[in-house]
Amino acid sequence: MAIGYFDPDRIELDWAPEALSLFFLVVGLAPFFLNSWCRKYYGYIVFAALTIFANYLIITSALNQFHLSYLLGTYVVLFGGILLLTHRIWIILYTFSSFIHLFLKLGLSNVSFSDKGAVLLSLATIFVFSMFIQNGFIRYKYKLRKQNMDLETMVKQRTKALERRARELSVKNRELEEFAYVVSHDIKSPLRNVHSLGTWILEDMNDGRLEQGKVNLQLLMDQVAQMDMLVDGILKYSLGIEKKTVTALLDLNEVVDGLIRANNSDKVIIEKDSSLPRLLVDRTQMLQVFQNLIQNAIKYNDKPIAYINVGVMDEVDRFTFYVQDNGMGIAKEHFDRIFKLFQKLEEDKRKDSSGIGLAVVKKILAKNGGEIWLESEAGKGTTFFFSFLKEDVLFNFGNKKPQKESLAYSEVP
Template sequence: MLKRVLKYLKDIGRLERFEINNSSITFLLAGPSTYIYVMFMLHYNPDLIIPYRGEIVFSLWFVFVGILPYFKNTFLDEIYGWISFASLMIFQYYLTYTTALNDFSLDYLLVTYVFIFGAVLLLSNRLLVVIFSAFQLIHLAYRVYYSDLDSMSESAILVSMSTIFIFSFLVMNGLIRYRKNLEAINVELEKRIQQRTEDLQTRAKELLRKNKDLEEFAYVVSHDLKRPLRNIYTLTEWLTDDTEYQFNQETNQSLQLIKEQVTQMDLLVEGILNYSLQMDKERNVTTIDSQELVNRIATVNASDMVKIHVDDTLPKVVFNESQLLQVFQNLIQNAIKHNDKELAEIHVNYQQTAAGHQFSIQDNGPGIAKKYHKKIFELFQKLEVKSEVDSIGIGLALVKKIIERNGGSIAVESELGVGTSFIFTIPTEVKS
């Protein structure tokens, strides 16, 4: 029973954070304002009676109440509504008492009216407003009744005070109703946010499960599909190399075609495997010397028919080494593979930009028409009509996926008959 009562009282005095902040600012302003106003009145009316040095006591108290929320104490926040209510009740009692001591002088009546109106607006609970209003009206009526005022003055004070209470209560009633509507809207928004959060968590778990399934499937593809492909390739080689069987030219061509198609299928499976498992590699980042990495690729791929010029200012980058190797290797080999010149020339350049590290791989190949600039980055897309064994349409899609997954971007610039430049940018720091 006691717990219920305490909970009920706590709920009555509970304030929202914005209400606590508003009350705090009001009390901080009321402290010095009270003292200044009393000093102002004393200047023009030195005979005013101010008992118990109230202008100092209440000025300091209001400042103290105003700074309480800045302590960030949960208990103080929970009872701040009651602290505010008690402060207003005590000060209003003191104000009415002092007004009566000064024979209800106009200057004191004015500040009493203003304070009562402001206090009612500051309270956020109807019950507290009713208690405050009833108590102060009864107290004022008691002081007026036992004063030396004439009946007309008594009536004027009581009627004006009652009018202020009624008007302020009506205004407060509207504010409370508005506050209740805001609370209902907040509750509804919180429910929607909670539901949305739960939906997103469910989707995230589902995506995680699907990614795991995809990874498992990729491994199955790697082990279960590639083995029979290699067996077919090996058997075909045996048939081709076996001197006991003298096949005619047509049969030999068919066997060679089988080997080429098996190789193509093996590349396709390997490409799908690499494309599918990139997400798992993204977490393993390290500092890489891109100069050494690109020089290594250039050495392997250079020949009398291929010249690769590497800028000597390539930086150290934070990236996944396996992925960065695939990016440069795919772009450089792509430039070699599709080059139509007697001497293929490839330039690897670098510059630092606001977006991060910018690399470009430029070739002197046939170029790519602008209408294909987006298509070439799609999975299984090839522009050439001829069927090449080592071209499966995954390389550029894989490059784009790696770069974008790591927060970068890639673009292509090309002129038909002149050459193509692939320009990609990666951040200076990649999240692990």
């Protein structure tokens, strides 16, 4: 149009300017009306439009004997087209087709040989510089795209880390809330024992039984030490700051024997059916497990005398422990419910029940790779079983000759 204004004698293809103007108008407005379709195919449309327009300008330049004004317009379009295209294959097709077309038109024209050489040289120079610039743009674009992808990956990783941290904090907050309940639950039994032992000591002192008083005083001191160990262990466990890095074998007979001495009475008879092994387990956690199971057996016993048996079954790949009582029993439909926190089956207020003990036992065992289950018959009693894989709680398990120390049992007194 601009060239036509300054050169009214130019030669044009019939209706070509009008057709091209309409074509470019459609191309420009297409994204506003065919958004989803253009998002997928618009690059091809732009490539086709630029190729058509460049070749039209080459034809017009040839019709006007490669006048300088037409050549400049052709150079501008070719240079701009190379910069607009983004894919290398499109740039190569666009450049090669335009160069071949111009070369053929020059060969068929009446332009002097020197002018032909000047046109081709100038066109080649434009192509070379355009390619250099475009390569820089493409490299920058790929670099920018890579940086964006890296940034998106980093943001996703940070987001996942924050979500994971939020979940961890939520768990920690919930465990802190449970901590007070667990402490109050597990400390009540030693406190009751301290109270009873204190009463016995007073009676012994009043009756002049000094030796028996010393024995009871030692038992009282043992209960105080047990409470201190329980509070410290429960706190570390609830906060999750105590890692399972047990390196020494624990004699479970010592743990259970202490509980038997503290809980045996005229109405409670606790016996070991077998000697217990020495295992790689945490003392505080095992004390909580056995104490909760034994206290449950005492608390929920409706017989005149509560008989409780503790033992272990040495199986091929695991140790299975049990605590058996002759109490009231548990209905089968409640087997899963009793292991949930704050779930109680007995609503009798005389029972010191908070619905915590068995939930704590299950949590401790699960954290150490163990499992717990029960067998029960209403009116006849309940047996709680829990097991550890030997590979988790013994040194060198799996060797042909296990270390004697790992499998050592203490004698049943």
